[in-house]
Amino acid sequence: MRRKLSHIAAAIALAGLLPAAAQAANTTAQINVTATTVAATASINVSGAFAFGSVQDTATASAQTSFDVIVSSGFPYAVALDGGANYAAGQSFMKDSGGLNAREYVLYQDAARLNVFGPAGSNLSGLTGTGAAQTYPLYASLLAAAGTSGAISDIVTITVTY
DSSP states (O other): OHHHHHHHHHHHHHHHHSOOOOOOOOOOOOOOOOOOOOOOOEEEEEOOOOOOOSOOTTOOEEEEEEEEEEEOTTOEEEEEEOOOTTOBTTBEEEEOTTSOSEEEEEEESSTTSOSBBSTTSBOEEEEEOOSSOEEEEEEEEEOOOTTOOSOOBOOOOEEEEO
16 A cells, blocks of 8 residues: 555656646736816907097098907917908998998008008918917008098907917
């Protein structure tokens, strides 16, 4: 019986020397993925109306104002002005309530009145928001219109595309 036990012990020992079947093993780790999505915002603040005051029909007049644009930091934007509610054939007009009396006016980007602003000229593009107010001056010239009289007005829309 001793022999039988020694054969069994030898078999067990020998079995321990044989290569074991390969077993697959896994280990895992996790990575957190986070972001903060920032939506661009924009606002426009106009400092005041163009107020030409009382102007003789045969005289020209000038006025100026400005507007601030606030666009989220780093976001590109453009500024456009329309020609006003009474824009026609490449010209901006102020009219009376009946539409009979009209005087042409022109909006400019610069004090020298060389760069027309709006559809009859150009708009601003390639701008980048800072998150703070960026001020844009706006200049206007009221042209003479002999024979006109009375109160006239128009409304210009500023559009910021971002």
